[in-house]
Ligand SMILES: NC(=O)C1=CN([C@@H]2O[C@H](COP(=O)(O)OP(=O)(O)OC[C@H]3O[C@@H](n4cnc5c(N)ncnc54)[C@H](O)[C@@H]3O)[C@@H](O)[C@H]2O)C=CC1
């Protein structure tokens with residue numbers, strides 16, 4: 047299936063901000079790109095204006111063709127799945143029906159499915175057994191990729207040789223893709239950092255200052271590492287781009303939707319107001335991540351506080367007071 051493929055044609059499922067940015071990156075790497083959008087308006091905007099509505103100001107090269115037909119992705123030698131995690135399963139089920147023979151399928155989503163506790167490569171394995179699951183993650187705002195700013199991410203697959211070939215096919219001078227044989231570690235880094243970025247946003251919204259933000263990054267990373275290791279991640283993966291790297295980016299910038307969501311909570315908005323119609327993946331991952339942490343007796347106090355705030359169980363100030371009242375213990 048992928049043994050001889052040169053990955054000259056890449057299919058991207060999801061034409062939101064990240065799908066569109068990855069389409070541009072793949073086109074810059076010399077690939078022909080088939081970009082699937084679920085609505086015709088997006089397909090028409092790309093065909094007529096060469097612009098994806100969720101990635102304004104970035105011209106999509108002519109080597110990107112938009113389609114609303116999953117069957118039209120048949121020419122692709124690998125797919126990238128750039129979808130919201132909570133809708134990932136239903137879309138991949140439809141992809142699997144259209145392409146029963148399977149392909150390398152690279153998830154670009156950063157979250158854990160609430161209903162099942164599945165990571166996205168597990169979802170691919172369940173609903174599309176003929177596909178080869180892989181994951182792409184790391185510090186990379188869609189807008190930065192679109193503008194051609196230097197960005198580095200990791201592409202992981204349990205067949206690391208395949209990860210290396212896929213990374214090679216998609217890399218271009220400003221979009222550097224490292225490869226890894228630890229997909230679980232890479233996907234845990236991406237999912238967990240979103241929850242922690244909400245906490246950093248809350249601290250800044252409460253005007254706690256930069257020292258508090260740095261403390262949250264460091265103590266948040268300790269949670270991410272404990273959780274990751276309990277769920278099979280390699281420690282060095284979590285120290286890399288899709289763990290520490292993405293945590294630093296997302297906790298440090300209001301360009302992050304997760305951070306911005308937390309900021310609005312810290313400023314006193316309700317969870318519904320704070321979301322503002324934008325996708326903050328951590329808001330959906332927080333509760334399942336803390337449930338999974340408890341199941342393995344892993345302590346995640348920061349993520350617990352985020353989950354409780356989103357569930358409306360505590361106010362932001364009460365949650366922070368709870369964190370500050372925790373007994374001082376050894377750092378590690
Ligand atoms: N935007 C960014 O800078 C980055 C995003 N990501 C990840 O990529 C994934 C997708 O995020 P974005 O493209 O940013 O989101 P977005 O909100 O810009 O777009 C989501 C896309 O998924 C599509 N979609 C397909 N089926 C859907 C369904 N049933 N319900 C809702 N939407 C459906 C929507 O039409 C839309 O095109 C997320 O997991 C996110 O964490 C990862 C790195 C960077």
Ligand SMILES: O=C(CO)COP(=O)(O)O
Nearest residue numbers: 184185186187302303304
């Ligand atoms: O994952 C991202 C950057 O690496 C994008 O972050 P947000 O989803 O918080 O905007």
